[in-house]
Amino acid sequence: MKGKKLIYYATMLVAALFALFPLFWLVTSSLKSPFEWFARPVVWIPAHPSLDSYAAIFGLPAPSITVVGGVLVPSFYAFRNSLLAAIGTTVAAVAIGYMGAYSISRYKTGGAMTYFFVLTSRMLPPVAVVIPLLVFFQTLTLVDTVEGLVLIYLGVNVAFVIWIVRGFIDDVPKEVEEAAALDGVTKWSIPFRIILPLVKGGLAASALFVFILSWTEFGIALILTQYNSTTIPVQLFKYEFGGGPALGPMAALSTLAVVPVIILGYIIQKQLVKGLSMGSIRGRR
Amino acid sequence: MANKGRTSWLRRKFGFNVLLVMPLQVILNFVLIVPFALAIYLSLTDWSPITGPWYASPIVGAQNYVSILTTERFQQAIVNTLLIVGGAVTLEFAVGLVLALAFFSWDFRGKAVFASIFLVPMMVIPAISGFTFQTIFSTQGAINDVLSRVSGTVVAVDWLHVPWSALSAVILADAWQWTPFMFLLMYAGMTALPSDPIRAARVMGASERQIFLRIMLPMLRPIITIALIIRSLEAFKIFDVPFIMTQGGPGTTTETISIFLYKFAIQFARVAWASAGAIVIFIAIVIVTLWASKPLLPKAE
Numbered sequence: 001m002k003g004k005k006l007i008y009y010a011t012m013l014v015a016a017l018f019a020l021f022p023l024f025w026l027v028t029s030s031l032k033s034p035f036e037w038f039a040r041p042v043v044w045i046p047a048h049p050s051l052d053s054y055a056a057i058f059g060l061p062a063p064s065i066t067v068v069g070g071v072l073v074p075s076f077y078a079f080r081n082s083l084l085a086a087i088g089t090t091v092a093a094v095a096i097g098y099m100g101a102y103s104i105s106r107y108k109t110g111g112a113m114t115y116f117f118v119l120t121s122r123m124l125p126p127v128a129v130v131i132p133l134l135v136f137f138q139t140l141t142l143v144d145t146v147e148g149l150v151l152i153y154l155g156v157n158v159a160f161v162i163w164i165v166r167g168f169i170d171d172v173p174k175e176v177e178e179a180a181a182l183d184g185v186t187k188w189s190i191p192f193r194i195i196l197p198l199v200k201g202g203l204a205a206s207a208l209f210v211f212i213l214s215w216t217e218f219g220i221a222l223i224l225t226q227y228n229s230t231t232i233p234v235q236l237f238k239y240e241f242g243g244g245p246a247l248g249p250m251a252a253l254s255t256l257a258v259v260p261v262i263i264l265g266y267i268i269q270k271q272l273v274k275g276l277s278m279g280s281i282r283g284r285r
Numbered sequence: 286m287a288n289k290g291r292t293s294w295l296r297r298k299f300g301f302n303v304l305l306v307m308p309l310q311v312i313l314n315f316v317l318i319v320p321f322a323l324a325i326y327l328s329l330t331d332w333s334p335i336t337g338p339w340y341a342s343p344i345v346g347a348q349n350y351v352s353i354l355t356t357e358r359f360q361q362a363i364v365n366t367l368l369i370v371g372g373a374v375t376l377e378f379a380v381g382l383v384l385a386l387a388f389f390s391w392d393f394r395g396k397a398v399f400a401s402i403f404l405v406p407m408m409v410i411p412a413i414s415g416f417t418f419q420t421i422f423s424t425q426g427a428i429n430d431v432l433s434r435v436s437g438t439v440v441a442v443d444w445l446h447v448p449w450s451a452l453s454a455v456i457l458a459d460a461w462q463w464t465p466f467m468f469l470l471m472y473a474g475m476t477a478l479p480s481d482p483i484r485a486a487r488v489m490g491a492s493e494r495q496i497f498l499r500i501m502l503p504m505l506r507p508i509i510t511i512a513l514i515i516r517s518l519e520a521f522k523i524f525d526v527p528f529i530m531t532q533g534g535p536g537t538t539t540e541t542i543s544i545f546l547y548k549f550a551i552q553f554a555r556v557a558w559a560s561a562g563a564i565v566i567f568i569a570i571v572i573v574t575l576w577a578s579k580p581l582l583p584k585a586e
Contacts, residue, residue: 008391012395012399016399017400019406021427022409022421022461025417025421026413039425040429040430040441041433041434042425042427095313096308099305099309100309101310103303103305103306106302107300107302109306110306114306116361116575117313119311120317120571121316121317121572123567124563124570125520125521125543125563125566125567126543127543127547128546129320129554130319131327131546131551131559131563132320132324132560133316134321135327135339136319136320141556142540151316152316154312155313155317158312158313184401187301187303191305212408212410216411216413218410218411218446219524219525219528219547223547230385233412236412237529250416257410258409261409262405263407265405266401273404273469273473276470277467277473277474277477
């Protein structure tokens with residue numbers, strides 16, 4: 001019995017190690033001084049952790065990195081742009097997606113094909129839509145703006161909200177609406193005043209999912225943002241200028257981009273797990 | 286009821302349910318349908334941003350389609366993408382399923398903690414996991430260091446510049462990120478199974494292995510299908526990870542369809558030609574998905 005337990009824990013620990021190792025690598029890299037970045041043998045844990053990489057990405061004085069001659073663009077704007085794009089997309093996607101999901105779930109609007117049509121939006125390689133969108137956005141002067149990014153992210157990610165939230169709405173018994181209608185709640189306010197509070201968990205899960213997807217999107221942003229609306233993932237590779245990659249600052253920016261999402265994910269983990277599994281267990285009905 | 290006389294034109298024209306779907310429809314039209322239509326048009330011209338306004342470009346017919354389908358590099362990109370999708374999704378599914386089964390049938394403490402840890406990779410930005418794995422597999426990276434320490438000699442392989450290992454590294458990076466998704470869906474599927482058949486089989490003396498293969502697996506089939514379809518669809522579009530790790534190299538060995546389209550449409554400005562490629566791929570995906578995804582479609586009522 002004891003041997004068995006040992007195997008259980010050993011397996012889980014190995015899996016956990018695999019899951020966490022790249023993050024360990026990322027975080028320690030961000031704390032290394034320039035001479036440790038590419039050192040052989042590898043410096044696994046920097047002897048004198050330095051916050052210079054973090055200072056450097058925000059344009060603060062970073063003695064050890066300035067010495068190497070790193071050319072760094074301050075990244076405050078990248079954070080702002082990513083945050084605006086992610087929040088804008090999330091709010092709009094959840095609002096639009098919820099209304100759509102309600103209509104599809106309760107009224108079967110458009111029949112089975114609406115749902116499939118929504119899912120096709122996830123089948124298009126984003127790069128494929130962006131080429132014509134670039135033409136189209138030039139006319140509308142949306143190239144290199146956060147608004148333009150939000151519009152595209154919305155179209156590309158709203159399907160996730162439908163996919164997750166629809167399962168939750170399907171699960172609310174019809175009687176709830178019938179009772180509400182008897183109490184005199186109009187059909188206009190049923191989805192917002194009665195059903196919405198009941199599917200909060202699904203909305204939270206889909207919101208987090210859309211947030212992550214748009215906070216981190218790379219391909220579209222790479223094409224559509226040249227200067228004004230650079231987001232974090234695009235900014236990351238601007239550090240490659242100035243004679244080779246600036247490993248420390250890249251790792252620092254990555255750490256700052258990833259940690260809040262992990263914390264957010266941990267906070268609403270329950271809803272996330274339920275949301276994703278609902279989407280796939282119920283989604284097929 | 287009181288304001289019935291003043292009901293707006295919009296409300297009279299469309300039902301409540303249609304109004305609710307309308308914003309969704311508008312945004313999908315704006316971001317997907319219109320650009321897609323434009324892409325079809327462009328694919329029939331020989332337009333490139335250098336040649337002037339797109340609407341002034343003459344229509345040349347299907348020649349872009351013929352040309353791209355016979356281009357070896359395009360075929361190579363399709364093969365590479367299929368290799369990555371096949372490798373990564375298989376790995377994700379196998380590990381995710383085994384881990385979920387261990388979680389489901391083993392009795393140990395700290396499941397909640399382990400589950401939280403296992404979900405972490407899913408929260409990491411793909412671009413950043415690409416960057417992290419690039420540094421791990423680089424000449425001065427962790428893999429070489431561990432191999433050096435274990436073997437006692439200096440190992441300095443440039444993993445990302447050897448075709449087979451570059452492809453494997455890309456697969457591994459994607460698998461690292463998305464195995465948690467498979468784990469999560471499989472585990473959720475297992476906990477949602479009715480427990481009676483399993484208990485009955487155990488009473489009748491079935492082995493754990495028989496229970497898994499003969500009872501659980503068949504009952505899990507719908508959720509497995511959905512998980513595989515979703516992951517394959519998403520992996521098929523893979524761009525960030527290989528683009529950052531290898532830029533499609535060495536040569537074109539890790540050049541996926543998305544990277545191919547990006548390079549030709551944006552870097553080489555062959556927009557019309559690349560649009561034809563994008564449309565071919567989209568049609569192929571829709572056909573394959575329609576064929577494979579009966580369980581994804583809600584049953585007609």
